[in-house]
Amino acid sequence: MTRPLLNQRLSGFGTTIFAEMSELAAATGAINLGQGFPDTDGPAEVREAVVRALRDGRGNQYPPAAGVPELRTAVSAHQEHWYGLSYDPDGEVLVTAGATEGIAAALLALLEPGDEVITLEPYYDSYAAGIAMSGATRVTVPLRPDGQRFTLDLAELRAAVTPRTRLLLLNTPHNPSGTVLTRGELAEIAELACEHDLLVISDEVYEHLVFDGDHLPIASFPGMRERTLTVGSAGKTFSFTGWKIGWVTGAEPLVRAVRTAKQYLTYVSGGPFQYALAEALRLPDSYFTGFRDDMRAKRELLCAGLRDAGFGVFVPQGTYFVTADIRPLVAAGVELPSNGPDFCRALPVSHGVVAIPSAVFYDDKEAGAPFIRFAFCKRPEVLAETADRLRAPAQSRRVGDGSSSDPEL
Numbered sequence: 317m318t319r320p321l322l323n324q325r326l327s328g329f330g331t332t333i334f335a336e337m338s339e340l341a342a343a344t345g346a347i348n349l350g351q352g353f354p355d356t357d358g359p360a361e362v363r364e365a366v367v368r369a370l371r372d373g374r375g376n377q378y379p380p381a382a383g384v385p386e387l388r389t390a391v392s393a394h395q396e397h398w399y400g401l402s403y404d405p406d407g408e409v410l411v412t413a414g415a416t417e418g419i420a421a422a423l424l425a426l427l428e429p430g431d432e433v434i435t436l437e438p439y440y441d442s443y444a445a446g447i448a449m450s451g452a453t454r455v456t457v458p459l460r461p462d463g464q465r466f467t468l469d470l471a472e473l474r475a476a477v478t479p480r481t482r483l484l485l486l487n488t489p490h491n492p493s494g495t496v497l498t499r500g501e502l503a504e505i506a507e508l509a510c511e512h513d514l515l516v517i518s519d520e521v522y523e524h525l526v527f528d529g530d531h532l533p534i535a536s537f538p539g540m541r542e543r544t545l546t547v548g549s550a551g552k553t554f555s556f557t558g559w560k561i562g563w564v565t566g567a568e569p570l571v572r573a574v575r576t577a578k579q580y581l582t583y584v585s586g587g588p589f590q591y592a593l594a595e596a597l598r599l600p601d602s603y604f605t606g607f608r609d610d611m612r613a614k615r616e617l618l619c620a621g622l623r624d625a626g627f628g629v630f631v632p633q634g635t636y637f638v639t640a641d642i643r644p645l646v647a648a649g650v651e652l653p654s655n656g657p658d659f660c661r662a663l664p665v666s667h668g669v670v671a672i673p674s675a676v677f678y679d680d681k682e683a684g685a686p687f688i689r690f691a692f693c694k695r696p697e698v699l700a701e702t703a704d705r706l707r708a709p710a711q712s713r714r715v716g717d718g719s720s721s722d723p724e725l
């Protein structure tokens with residue numbers, strides 16, 4: 317058989333690095349700060365609400381295609397309460413199987429082959445696959461390290477727009493860099509989108525993890541409501557990543573287009589979870605600010621540990637990820653490889669810690685080579701142990717030693 321089995325649009329999208337690194341973590345007993353999921357579940361009352369919904373027979377059969385009305389109404393009220401954005405629960409809110417499906421369905425719905433999509437680089441890995449499946453072309457604009465932060469050069473963004481550009485795929489707070497786009501940056505991006513009549517998908521799954529100042533949805537800028545789809549995630553906001561419930565808000569014609577694609581992907585998902593999340597979105601503000609404050613304390617803990625260990629650290633302004641620069645460590649003589657992917661393969665063995673090489677989020681692998689990403693959505697004792705392990709001299713943990721590590725850590 318000469319023809320490859322995998323559709324050529326997906327060639328090059330092999331097993332993700334997350335699977336490889338998680339296997340390495342299991343085999344070595346390393347602490348896994350690779351994948352972005354919390355090691356404590358979200359609010360108990362929200363879990364109980366799922367149990368109630370299951371028992372009461374709410375959501376056990378196909379929910380409505382757009383999501384249960386209770387959740388759509390709660391999403392609408394959330395956008396109004398936090399951002400003053402008003403969306404009609406009937407037609408301007410769509411519940412999806414995680415943010416991932418919302419983004420993929422939006423890309424499939426809105427793009428034609430030949431269209432160009434601009435994303436910031438580094439980018440969350442599902443963007444490249446979603447754009448590829450739609451047949452459109454990915455164009456990246458780099459966020460470059462600039463002192464303390466990864467910064468967008470707005471002139472470069474402007475220069476990337478061509479007559480074929482159809483859509484900007486934004487992400488703020490940004491994974492993996494931790495950058496939060498400023499009001500000034502968002503205003504310029506909004507002007508650019510209006511000037512060139514571009515659509516915008518704004519991935520705001522870390523909306524409640526902005527550590528300084530407020531989260532600003534680009535949909536709230538002049539001229540943006542009618543051209544922007546905003547994506548949220550219960551996995552990220554309520555620490556239930558396994559439930560895979562997300563939502564998309566936007567003007568009715570945009571949401572209708574996404575719904576058309578989405579109905580042939582999953583149609584619907586997670587009925588009982590939807591009822592519970594309707595309650596979660598109505599939790600008092602103290603839940604959301606408490607979640608942020610807790611994650612800020614974890615950020616401080618891990619950033620201090622990384623600095624002590626000799627990494628360069630880009631303190632994130634948002635998200636639960638921190639990017640570290642391995643060059644200072646390698647320059648100081650630590651016996652670890654000098655490029656991120658090899659460094660991350662060696663680190664579980666030498667120090668018992670798993671991180672993700674940022675190069676996987678880059679088209680320009682050289683640009684990403686010095687950086688690695690750690691997730692800090694873990695219990696303080698796990699972050700403290702990580703810091704201790706990274707400070708210690710390199711050891712040689714044998715692959716297969718995994719069972720000897722403390723599984724409760």
Ligand SMILES: Cc1ncc(COP(=O)(O)O)c(C=O)c1O
Pocket residue numbers: 352413414415416417440487491519521548549550551552557560561562
């Ligand atoms: C930027 C970004 N968008 C989307 C997602 C996926 O969200 P969900 O689990 O709701 O599909 C993630 C998960 O890590 C993410 O980091």
